[in-house]
Amino acid sequence: MQEKLQTPLIIVNFKTYLEATGDKALKLAKKAEKVSLETFVSIGIAPQFTDIATIAKAVSIPVFAQHIDPIQPGSHTGHVLAEAVKETGATGTLINHSERQLKLSDIEEIIKITRKKNMVSVVCANNPAISAAVAALKPDILAIEPPELIGTGIPVSKAKPEVVTNTIRLVREINPKVVILCGAGISHREDVAVALKLGTQGVLVASGVVKAKDPYTVLREFAEATKT
Amino acid sequence: MQEKLQTPLIIVNFKTYLEATGDKALKLAKKAEKVSLETFVSIGIAPQFTDIATIAKAVSIPVFAQHIDPIQPGSHTGHVLAEAVKETGATGTLINHSERQLKLSDIEEIIKITRKKNMVSVVCANNPAISAAVAALKPDILAIEPPELIGTGIPVSKAKPEVVTNTIRLVREINPKVVILCGAGISHREDVAVALKLGTQGVLVASGVVKAKDPYTVLREFAEATKT
Amino acid sequence: MQEKLQTPLIIVNFKTYLEATGDKALKLAKKAEKVSLETFVSIGIAPQFTDIATIAKAVSIPVFAQHIDPIQPGSHTGHVLAEAVKETGATGTLINHSERQLKLSDIEEIIKITRKKNMVSVVCANNPAISAAVAALKPDILAIEPPELIGTGIPVSKAKPEVVTNTIRLVREINPKVVILCGAGISHREDVAVALKLGTQGVLVASGVVKAKDPYTVLREFAEATKT
Amino acid sequence: MQEKLQTPLIIVNFKTYLEATGDKALKLAKKAEKVSLETFVSIGIAPQFTDIATIAKAVSIPVFAQHIDPIQPGSHTGHVLAEAVKETGATGTLINHSERQLKLSDIEEIIKITRKKNMVSVVCANNPAISAAVAALKPDILAIEPPELIGTGIPVSKAKPEVVTNTIRLVREINPKVVILCGAGISHREDVAVALKLGTQGVLVASGVVKAKDPYTVLREFAEATKT
Numbered sequence: 047m048q049e050k051l052q053t054p055l056i057i058v059n060f061k062t063y064l065e066a067t068g069d070k071a072l073k074l075a076k077k078a079e080k081v082s083l084e085t086f087v088s089i090g091i092a093p094q095f096t097d098i099a100t101i102a103k104a105v106s107i108p109v110f111a112q113h114i115d116p117i118q119p120g121s122h123t124g125h126v127l128a129e130a131v132k133e134t135g136a137t138g139t140l141i142n143h144s145e146r147q148l149k150l151s152d153i154e155e156i157i158k159i160t161r162k163k164n165m166v167s168v169v170c171a172n173n174p175a176i177s178a179a180v181a182a183l184k185p186d187i188l189a190i191e192p193p194e195l196i197g198t199g200i201p202v203s204k205a206k207p208e209v210v211t212n213t214i215r216l217v218r219e220i221n222p223k224v225v226i227l228c229g230a231g232i233s234h235r236e237d238v239a240v241a242l243k244l245g246t247q248g249v250l251v252a253s254g255v256v257k258a259k260d261p262y263t264v265l266r267e268f269a270e271a272t273k274t
Numbered sequence: 275m276q277e278k279l280q281t282p283l284i285i286v287n288f289k290t291y292l293e294a295t296g297d298k299a300l301k302l303a304k305k306a307e308k309v310s311l312e313t314f315v316s317i318g319i320a321p322q323f324t325d326i327a328t329i330a331k332a333v334s335i336p337v338f339a340q341h342i343d344p345i346q347p348g349s350h351t352g353h354v355l356a357e358a359v360k361e362t363g364a365t366g367t368l369i370n371h372s373e374r375q376l377k378l379s380d381i382e383e384i385i386k387i388t389r390k391k392n393m394v395s396v397v398c399a400n401n402p403a404i405s406a407a408v409a410a411l412k413p414d415i416l417a418i419e420p421p422e423l424i425g426t427g428i429p430v431s432k433a434k435p436e437v438v439t440n441t442i443r444l445v446r447e448i449n450p451k452v453v454i455l456c457g458a459g460i461s462h463r464e465d466v467a468v469a470l471k472l473g474t475q476g477v478l479v480a481s482g483v484v485k486a487k488d489p490y491t492v493l494r495e496f497a498e499a500t501k502t
Numbered sequence: 503m504q505e506k507l508q509t510p511l512i513i514v515n516f517k518t519y520l521e522a523t524g525d526k527a528l529k530l531a532k533k534a535e536k537v538s539l540e541t542f543v544s545i546g547i548a549p550q551f552t553d554i555a556t557i558a559k560a561v562s563i564p565v566f567a568q569h570i571d572p573i574q575p576g577s578h579t580g581h582v583l584a585e586a587v588k589e590t591g592a593t594g595t596l597i598n599h600s601e602r603q604l605k606l607s608d609i610e611e612i613i614k615i616t617r618k619k620n621m622v623s624v625v626c627a628n629n630p631a632i633s634a635a636v637a638a639l640k641p642d643i644l645a646i647e648p649p650e651l652i653g654t655g656i657p658v659s660k661a662k663p664e665v666v667t668n669t670i671r672l673v674r675e676i677n678p679k680v681v682i683l684c685g686a687g688i689s690h691r692e693d694v695a696v697a698l699k700l701g702t703q704g705v706l707v708a709s710g711v712v713k714a715k716d717p718y719t720v721l722r723e724f725a726e727a728t729k730t
Numbered sequence: 731m732q733e734k735l736q737t738p739l740i741i742v743n744f745k746t747y748l749e750a751t752g753d754k755a756l757k758l759a760k761k762a763e764k765v766s767l768e769t770f771v772s773i774g775i776a777p778q779f780t781d782i783a784t785i786a787k788a789v790s791i792p793v794f795a796q797h798i799d800p801i802q803p804g805s806h807t808g809h810v811l812a813e814a815v816k817e818t819g820a821t822g823t824l825i826n827h828s829e830r831q832l833k834l835s836d837i838e839e840i841i842k843i844t845r846k847k848n849m850v851s852v853v854c855a856n857n858p859a860i861s862a863a864v865a866a867l868k869p870d871i872l873a874i875e876p877p878e879l880i881g882t883g884i885p886v887s888k889a890k891p892e893v894v895t896n897t898i899r900l901v902r903e904i905n906p907k908v909v910i911l912c913g914a915g916i917s918h919r920e921d922v923a924v925a926l927k928l929g930t931q932g933v934l935v936a937s938g939v940v941k942a943k944d945p946y947t948v949l950r951e952f953a954e955a956t957k958t
Binding site: 408 | 598600603604605606607609610627628629631632634635636637638639640676
Binding site: 059061062064067068069094098099112113120121122123125129133134140146252 | 289290291296320323325350352353354357361362372
């Protein structure tokens, strides 16, 4: 992992929300940077492909692509090239988000590409067994999304905490080093605090911040919560 | 089609060539702009997603994405949103290139999205029957790639010209309006001239320009050839 | 189209319903055959891959695969080969059902394969524009599913009939020969009668028959309705 | 694993070879059964979907599908249902062959489905890291295909044996129980003997048997080789 990425780590996934597209994406990125500078908490952001270059030039915090393809430079119209993402100044990339799931062999190939290019890989996994399989591929960061928590609106602090701890245990048996983020149900500061308390090293958030009335304040609370 | 797009039209597909990534993409874009301004020939460029915003701000010629996804704004991590492409200042998008083939229903959905967003759709088709099917979907531009010509190194001027004329005839029976580009085997100025003579309204080129030792000169020759 | 296929035509899609799997698929196939023999109405059935061989041997009515892949014999583990389907005695195949949508280029390739193998192609299309595009590919049969009718439970007889007639008109402009089936909202005998009255040459049905308490009686009613 | 599956185990993948389609598939299956009965070596076969039912009824050796889909019974036109494969009498299924690669989440889901249905899962993996990831998903059988050996024509006995032993070591750290087959470069009896000597518990073969002039004799030699 690159030096500027420290744990606890918060990554904000901009998805393809209009609230995080174009000029609005840049403004949101600057708010995230502001919180990071004020709180000294490591905050990464994952804007859309078309916004990466502008944002990576404008902010000092780590920027991630939301996906890259398992390709080498060449004849691959419409694909996302690691070299192109890297040249924007981006730090790394998310892959295998539940909204952009990949073939196992592609995940493995992309992790190899990021390693070779000195880019940080953040691989999403949406249940404990899949988390274990991803851990075996040795990515830099693993974002786990316990299925009991996705889309339920139930924060991890109220859900059975053993789902998270069991996932962590399974992953650690296979890979003691990978940084583990918790990626579902994070919408209140308590959720961040509990996620860390259960043994993860940060959170992957999206609508909780992007669609908040006041993203700065929410993200600031999340950042403060990592210190408790 | 937007006013600034006129025929004959040359579109340069940057693919994921290193020679057309990042700073090099910007330089290539400026060369294309220079040729267009000097020759008064309409030239469009299709850089990678990560380069679109920078290039669209820097040049006055039409910029295209190489692909967009059939999605609406929302939870679509790792996808390419029409609104995001449009906000960069891009004119439209290529879709269904032979290196990024799409489901029929997605092609139809993307054409609908571009129409609604006032973006220009350039749909690729790699044989006559597929060209006819695409024509039925009423895109703005259809880029045909006669299979006999792809990757053979044989320019259209030497290949049997009836392949092109037959494709045009099939397309015209279904759609009299769509702008037809010829998209394979274009590497010499004669190829451009013959493509137009056979009834197409322009060309879709890639390596012939991008990987040329002197892209400016090659593209300038292509542009001049549209006038013969 | 093969001689044994006449219009009006009813095709029953078995999908992967348990009520139409294994022994139950064979029993359902025999009921369909019984109705066809009693009513002299052409009825085809589309069972699962694993049931095709047994059923094609046991019944005299046309049997269809639910999908085939755009492949030639060779190294294609886990794919469905046209030759293998044909050798079971099957008449043809459905493709591009909304539950198994295909790339445009694959649809074109599969239609070519079926034509070469003298198999009947039944291509599904889920809106008018897509129907027109499919018509341009010249399949034997086109099964249209007007989007207003899918999954709404509203039979075609109550929905706006111009949706069906407009789709037929669009298709006929491009392809005057293709047999057109109506494939959504068919659950009562009146729906069959109205579908034919609006200009289609038959229906593609699934749960309306497969999940009926008495599939024989429902299908018998559908068959009789084609005569009104 | 089911009782009738013992190690050493040979699985013959019929792919979509014409030599292993329809009647020819049945004949090949009977030859495999003959070898198994004569040598008391466990031999499984993986015919095409359309041939599974006929073959599973005709032979006493284990029959595998070449793929199943991660679906439940219902509206899944053109997919392969576990229940349908199981009802033919098949023992289990291959999945994730390099010719039919799957999303990680689908592999995990299919393994869960096979476990619930008491079917044997044989998951293919085409390099050491992917083998480790698959091992974490706890399939019954893992078929490893060291990339150095695929399609090179170089048998495992002549290639660097540490590729196989390293893969086995990586897999065993994560999963001590999974049966490991060696799935590339197996075309001579020595290859089988060496594969077992290196620590695998059997082989996954295809063209070496299917396309042999005398499949019975080749398979008989492979079976004998497991005893040395």
